[in-house]
Amino acid sequence: MNLKLKFLFCVFLFYFIKLNAQQDWITPFEQNKNQTCTYHQCIAFYKALSKSFPKLVKVNEIGPSDVSYPVHEVILSSEGFDPRKAKQKNKLVLMINNGIHPGEPEGIDASMILARECCLNPQLKSILKDITLVIIPIYNVGGSLRRNSTTRVNQNGPESYGFRGNMQNLDLNRDFIKCDSRNAMSFTACFQKWQPDVFVDTHTSDGADYPYNISLITTQRDKLSKPLSEFLFGEMLPKLYAQMALQQDEMVPYVELKDIPENGIYDFLETPRYSTGYTSLFHCLSFMTETHMLKPFAVRVESTKRFLHLLLKTSYEYKSVILQKKKESIKYEQSKSEYTIKWKLNDLIADSIEFRSYPTMNALSPIIHQAIVRYDKTMEAKIKIPFFNHFEPAINTKIPAYYIIPQAYHQITLRLDLNKIQYTTLSQDSCIQVSSYRIDKFASPEKPYEHHFLHRGVELTEIPTMQCFMKGDLLIPTTQFARRYIIECLEPQAADSYFAWNFFDGMLQRKEYFSDYLFEPMVETIFKQNPELQSEFTQKQAQDTLFSQDGWEQLYYIYSRSQFSESSYMLYPVAKLY
Ligand SMILES: [Zn+2]
Helix, strand or coil, X not given: CCHHHHHHHHHHHHXXXXXXXXXXXXXXXXXXXXXXXXXXXXXXXXXXXXXXXXXXXXXXXXXXXXXXXXXEEEEECCCCCCHHHHHHCCCEEEEEECCCCCXXXXXXHXXXXXXXXXXXXXXXXXXXXXXXXXXXXXXXXXXXXXXXXXXXXXXXXXXCECCCECCCCCEHHHCCCCXXXXXXXXHHHHHHHHCCCEEEEEEECCCCCCCCCEEEEECCCCCCCHHHHHHHHHHHHHHHHHHHHHCCCCEEECCCECCXXXXXXXXXCCCCCCHHHHHHHHCCEEEEEEECCCCCHHHHHHHHHHHHHHHHHHHHHCHHHHHHHHHHHHHHHHHXXXXXXXXXXXXXXXXXXXXXXXXXXXXXXXXCCCEEEEEXXXXXXXXXXXXXXXXXXXXXXXXXXXXXECXXXXXXXXXXXXXXXXXXXXXXXXXXXXXXXEEEEEECCCCCECCECCCEEEEEEEEEEEEEECCCCEEEECCCCCXXXXXXXXXXXXXXXXXXXXXXXXXXXXXXXXXXXXXXXXXXXXXXXCHHHHHHHHHXXXXXXXXXXXXXXXXXXXXXXXXXXXXXXXXXXXXXXX
């Protein structure tokens, strides 16, 4: 073979191999635009990609799921795959989470295409020098294996898909703080290993009809630390919206309605049980894409891919600003002496936004014989509507220097360890003057919610106490990176505190009682020692008829205020040390 022929043969061989290899990387979605891949197809795809591009792609198991198949991470980087080195080299970490609700699978397929493009497209490949892209291919593994074609009743494709609940029937997008599932524990370890700077969780919407393909939840602006919040809402977010519009795929804030779009949309306050509520506690710019359920699946995948692509490019463009603002946010949080643990919407203030809408009308339903909303999809109108996105502090708390947690609450220690919380343990048994909470009031639902009876409406009194702790109890300083997580978890009035999620329910029940015939003769002595109690009791007896007719209630009133009542009842065991 002469030199020219040899050259031509080599060129042919190169393209033949490349073509064949590329065919391996065609996703099931690209073969049939109304299909989403299965868990096994998805992992096999990434492993094949990693085999072909070992210096760019690595697939790891990050831990168990609720079934025998693990949760994976796919790392895309041209500078190695070590999280510590990524931080040392000042790389920005962007994490994409897919398939938390496997019936909403656009992100699963879009991320596979994006990963392939990162390997083949020179421009995207060059970004991987500065950005480490971490993709969780399918988070809810068990749910993705509960494949069916009916559970997303109002959704336009794909032909089959996974189920929202995992194999325990938990919604994993309510599990980030409480970590009931092994998936959540695996995610927490992975998230804390990388401590990403930007995070996105991919979903499909339910609810109203409107022309947009995609809507976006962004970390609530009042909750995010100021330096990051100012940058995100002042610069990055307007750019993301503008760039999507330039690509003929206009985006709108997530459409949370009171009734119909014309009356305005409400910002979504994501508490830490949600992915973005959790990730933003760690100064991570967080987003949730919600494609519109009535658009064809192919359009939704394309739209999700467009946003992921844009987020990657925009994160790259703003890399040094984001890293700088993150540092400033950590510092800013440390300088605060108070922290807002509960927010309330101010519905007197609203931004005005342009909204493309289908006009709505009420029609009489022949089925339910009631009025029901109909959208007129033959018309599209651009209207100005209010966007209620201002939240104000409802409850603030003073930040202590330390929290002390008795080691008995080992389920909490496990979660603190997963979240890389720094703490020391007491070297000896010690009685310490601390500040404690007496729980005065709380409400719980009648039916369980996500495997718990989530407490709400918590009222408490902060009291100085001398509390005795044991060698090995945990002393947690609040001057650390995870300061916001610590406060959100340990302040009982916070929406997703461990108190709210039932980790401390033992203290809400008495363990000892009294016998009325034996306690009644003791009252005379109790009153002699405590005349104030006697006067309060006599006053109540005189004023409260029901009370004066209930013997047990009267004795309980005295017992619960005497030295015989156990002091741990309704006393929140986590102490604050200022
Ligand atoms: Zn969802």
